[in-house]
Amino acid sequence: VELARSALQAAEIAQEIPGEMSASEYYSVALALLYSTSLDRVPMLLEQGIERAENPNEHTALLRLYGSFLMNSGEVSKGRSMLEKALSVWDKYPNTVEYYRKQTNGYTELFWAQTEYAVRNLEATKEHLRKASEIADSLPQGPATTQFAEQLNYFKLQVDQGNLMLPAAIPIPDSPEQDTR
Secondary structure: OHHHHHHHHHHHHHHHOHHHOOHHHHHHHHHHHHHOOOOOOHHHHHHHHHHHOOOHHHHHHHHHHHHHHHHHOOEHHHHHHHHHHHHOHHHHOOOOOHHHHHHHHHHHHHHHHHHHHHOOOHHHHHHHHHHHHHHHHHOOOOHHHHHHHHHHHHHHHHHHOOOOOOOOOOOOOOOOOOEOO
């Protein structure tokens, strides 16, 4: 109850001072609203956050969250479009180190796989796991690569075992119409 109240207050403030908030602040407020299941203002907050993103980390995080939100809301095609954009932010940030770009795209593919799994699309889940694995295999050895590979392998195991528990993700709102394209 307290989270919901605080999230709603923060969303009201965001509407009053739209040019004053950072992309990270928009992300935080949108995420708090998602977890409080107060969803009506989430798209506006994420869109404003995307506009204010100043680095690839903010940009991809906002696009991933928006994509997942849309897919879990039944707007699967629009959600996938946002996730595709998350893989394509690099033109805006041309000086980004290649390792960071690859690893970030690997995490985006993993997140996308988890989102497809949450909407019960096993074929797309496996396709994005394959893409994430290809990226993981192309990364140089090191602690960050190992951590990514372990997260990827854990989720693969869950999928392979048929564990249908939803990944720690966004609440799925009731939706009478589901776009499964």
